[in-house]
Amino acid sequence: MAGKKQGDDTVATYGKDELIAYAGELFGVSPEAAQGALYGTDDGERFEIASAKALVDKFMNRKVN
Template sequence: MAGRGKKNNVATIIPVYPREELLAKSEALFGVKPEVLHGALHGDVRAEFPLEEVKSMIKSFLKRRIS
């Protein structure tokens, strides 16, 4: 059986999106207001982010304790 047991060495490309676009469409993409996304991204100087990472950052931000 040809091809059986061989691994495909193709790298997975993860799309990234500009911060401004994510903020503009935060309610449609993540179900949160832009202010929440801004708080979740605060301190991260990158200009582009993958969606799954942003979702994780939002979840973490919303679980933080307020002191």
């Protein structure tokens, strides 16, 4: 996964497939949990790590009836 370069103001973004593949390392969840958290987002959408983590945290902490 590519990271932010020094002196570069752009923030690295990643596709759903990359985030799901590295879910354990990035978010501490299974790939299936990350896939569930990102379900319903556009296939071509790109995410910053922080925004994807927020989606995963919200998914993992949701109330289940």
